[in-house]
Amino acid sequence: MPTGAIPVRHLDQDSVTELGTAARALLDAFGGSATHPGLLTRVPFVAASLSEATRHACRPVDTPAGLFVLRGLEVDDGAIGPTPGHWSTAGDAGAVYDVVLLLLSTVMGTPIAWEGQQDGRFVHNIVPSPGHEEEQTGASSSVLLSPHTEDAFHPGRAHLLVLGCLRNPDAVATTAASIREVELDAKAQELLSRPVLPVLPDDAYTEAQGYDGAPPPVPTLWQSPNGPTLRFDPAYTPLDGASEEHRAAYGRLEAELSRVSVAVALTPGDVLVVDNDLVVHGRVPFTARYDGTDRWLKRSSVRVRGRRTRPPAERFEHGYGQAAVEAFA
Ligand SMILES: O=C(O)CCC(=O)C(=O)O
Numbered sequence: 234m235p236t237g238a239i240p241v242r243h244l245d246q247d248s249v250t251e252l253g254t255a256a257r258a259l260l261d262a263f264g265g266s267a268t269h270p271g272l273l274t275r276v277p278f279v280a281a282s283l284s285e286a287t288r289h290a291c292r293p294v295d296t297p298a299g300l301f302v303l304r305g306l307e308v309d310d311g312a313i314g315p316t317p318g319h320w321s322t323a324g325d326a327g328a329v330y331d332v333v334l335l336l337l338s339t340v341m342g343t344p345i346a347w348e349g350q351q352d353g354r355f356v357h358n359i360v361p362s363p364g365h366e367e368e369q370t371g372a373s374s375s376v377l378l379s380p381h382t383e384d385a386f387h388p389g390r391a392h393l394l395v396l397g398c399l400r401n402p403d404a405v406a407t408t409a410a411s412i413r414e415v416e417l418d419a420k421a422q423e424l425l426s427r428p429v430l431p432v433l434p435d436d437a438y439t440e441a442q443g444y445d446g447a448p449p450p451v452p453t454l455w456q457s458p459n460g461p462t463l464r465f466d467p468a469y470t471p472l473d474g475a476s477e478e479h480r481a482a483y484g485r486l487e488a489e490l491s492r493v494s495v496a497v498a499l500t501p502g503d504v505l506v507v508d509n510d511l512v513v514h515g516r517v518p519f520t521a522r523y524d525g526t527d528r529w530l531k532r533s534s535v536r537v538r539g540r541r542t543r544p545p546a547e548r549f550e551h552g553y554g555q556a557a558v559e560a561f562a
């Protein structure tokens with residue numbers, strides 16, 4: 234798997250300092266809790282005051298790779314404490330990075346949360362958890378987390394996925410593959426642009442999985458005014474419902490995505506920004522430690538107003554009863 238060609242944007246020291254200072258000031262004002270509703274209402278004002286250099290680092294993806302890494306933030310490994318064993322016990326651990334991620338996300342767009350995921354938090358903790366090793370969710374470890382569009386089942390899914398790394402001692406790679414680097418024959422493109430297959434809610438959404446409504450078939454590919462975009466999650470796509478030739482085209486897309494896939498082993502302080510309309514991401518298998526030193530990512534999801542990267546028909550989807558909650562709404 235190639236590891237080159239990952240655009241890295243270096244945050245300068247002034248940007249690192251202003252982000253840390255702003256995040257700590259917000260936490261101090263709201264009892265140290267990144268989930269305080271009052272803190273969230275202050276975030277857009279603080280984000281608007283960030284320097285031009287910080288804003289420039291947060292500009293939209295500008296290469297066919299469809300992603301970039303922001304590098305330079307510092308993580309004090311001693312101060313963040315042990316890696317939680319489950320998202321639900323994370324509490325305010327590493328809260329300063331929750332706020333830094335919220336600030337960066339707010340420069341890029343509007344953070345979203347899901348009532349049905351991680352208690353409605355805007356910043357998720359991605360940690361390996363006992364009993365979840367083989368799932369297709371961020372809590373897994375021993376299996377390949379197959380390449381997917383984040384929250385592909387839902388029309389309100391993020392435009393950008395932001396993954397901030399606090400700890401990754403075994404250099405476990407996130408994988409990423411861009412539709413803009415794929416070569417696909419015209420026939421496969423045409424087939425995959427038809428709304429034939431649904432994408433079902435993933436195992437992070439148990440309530441949505443019980444939704445009592447017909448799953449809407451959706452196109453896998455779309456020719457947006459800005460170029461091709463995709464909505465792809467093979468682990469939750471019931472391919473049995475498609476013709477043999479459609480399944481073959483889906484398989485060719487999957488093989489192409491695997492051919493162009495890059496591996497990004499995030500190091501502490503790295504923030505990976507993935508355009509969720511261009512890039513599918515996943516994670517290689519690893520052995521969890523469960524001793525407090527495990528890999529630990531913070532994740533936020535961002536909507537960008539005015540984007541035209543999705544088929545207009547998406548607005549009629551039921552979203553399996555789930556609603557994306559926009560910050561500052
Ligand atoms: O663990 C990773 O690198 C990615 C996990 C993932 O798919 C996600 O957080 O959405």
Ligand SMILES: [Fe+2]
Binds near residue numbers: 382514
């Ligand atoms: Fe994901």
